[in-house]
Amino acid sequence: MDNNFFTGTIPMDFYKLEHLQVLSLHTNMLNGVVPSTLCNITSLYRLGLHINNLEGTLPSCFSKIQSLKTFAINGNKLSGIIPPAFFGNSLSLMELDLSNNLFIGPLPAEIGRLENIIYFNVSYNNFSGQIPATLGDCSKLELLNMQNNFFTGKIPLKLASLNAIEVLDLSQNKLTGEIPKDLERLQNLNYLNLTYNNLEGEVPKNGVFGNSSQVILDGNFRLCGGIPELRLPSCPIHKKTKKNRTLLIIISSTMSSLFAMILISSMFLYFYRRSRHQKNESSSIPSGKDNFLRISYHELQRTTNGFSQENIIGTGNFGVVYKGQLDQQGGKLVAIKVLDLTKTGVSKSFKAECNALKNIRHRNLVSLLTYCSSTDSKGNDFKALIYEFMENGSLDMWLHPKTLNESRLRNLNVLSRLNIAIDVASALQYLHHHCGFVIVHCDLKSSNILLDSDLTAHVGDFGLAKLLPKISIASSGNGISSSIAVKGTIGYAAPGKHIYTQIA
DSSP states (O other): OOSSOOEEEOOGGGGGOTTOOEEEOOSSEEESOOOGGGGGOTTOSEEEOOSSOOOSOOOGGGGGOTTOOEEEOOSSOOEEOOOGGGGSSOTTOOEEEOOSSEEEEOOOGGGGGOTTOOEEEOOSSEEEEEOOGGGGGOTTOOEEEOOSSEEEEOOOGGGGGOTTOOEEEOOSSEEEEOOOGGGGGOTTOOEEEOOSSEEEEEEOOSGGGGOTTTEEOTTOTEEEESOGGGOOOOOOOOOOOHHHHHHHHHHHHHHHHHHHHHHHHHHHHHHHHHHHHHHHHGGGOOOTTOOOOOOOHHHHHHHTTTTOGGGEEEEOSSEEEEEEEEGGGTSEEEEEEEEOTTSTTHHHHHHHHHHHHTTOOOTTBOOEEEEEEEEOTTSOEEEEEEEEOOTTOBHHHHHSOSSHHHHHHOOOOHHHHHHHHHHHHHHHHHHHHSSSSEEEOSOOOGGGEEEOTTOOEEEOOOTTOEEEOSOOGGGTTSSEEEEEOOOSOTTTSOSSOOEEEEEO
């Protein structure tokens, strides 16, 4: 009965067809829930309910049908968790497709009971948690697709036991850690997609990793090594021996005083050179009439995959920041700040940030590439700011890591912290003394300080910025008044009254 225009719900009475072996209702317009009475058709070996409008949860009773070999329910609106009982007695199941639904929660460890499974697809859902290591027990598995979910943690080492696997897609999740080297032993694996996760470390070179047309690793910015065709950076060489560590401790303890003196001297010399350089730099500031890239709402929607959650790299008081790639600049990675126009003051923040950034250029300020002021697909106002992408996130992420693993990866030594402080001070000096207007940031905090690939600091988020004319505060007697206001983030704003001089 597939590929028709049937509407309504699936009849509850199908269970009376007790000798039915194949029930194919896919590619119709059926709605409602999946009736649990179907579980009573114990002779079924193929059940196709995919590409309909079915809702609700997935009944766990299908494990009662021990003859069921193919079950496809993809392309619906099913939600909720997958109950562990669903995999209870489904030992004969060979093909299971749950993709393109709204399932949430972790995948049960009981999935390892599917000892005959060949095809397993859970892509494009909202699954979370770690990938069950028990998947490695599914020794006959040939295709495993877990793309576009929210799986976290490391890739299970036990997946290297899937000797029959040909296609493995774990892309667009939140996986961390290194790629298991044992995956290169999978001789039948001819397609491996690990794009857009948070993987790191050295990429293996043998097996599927030896053919750049069979492995895709884009969007994992901390990977290194691998074959030259993958065009990844070389891995750093670490030679850590006990002798070297002991020597380092001795040198560090005896030279700390000298090092501190060198740092202080370097800081004064650095400030002196930077101040002289910036006096020359200020004379070459481009005008506000520069031509920005023209970019539409639909281009931003496409490059962020429909403003999907997996592309979110930050949230703030006035909106959400997404990662994307601009086709107009050769696929350059950018940060797209989409403003929430339902909040009070957001439009004012948009104008303030545009006015603050359109005329300024400095190596320690986040560059505004362009902006978008348009309407979305529903006809609502839409405003977004597009910045250069900062590979190492915010200073706040480095100073306050959320996990032990992040704490180990994000460790700033004394020299790095000093350089960041100098970068921020240099940016503020430029804003206060070398612009056409004096720009007061008003919300300087660690989450508004972004770090590029070299850990160079860039001050960003000028939503509260105040533009003041270049006049002396002492001359505020004619046509000048003082407004008293508290701006910024609690905990970062200076105590007491904040006085900003502005034109009356």
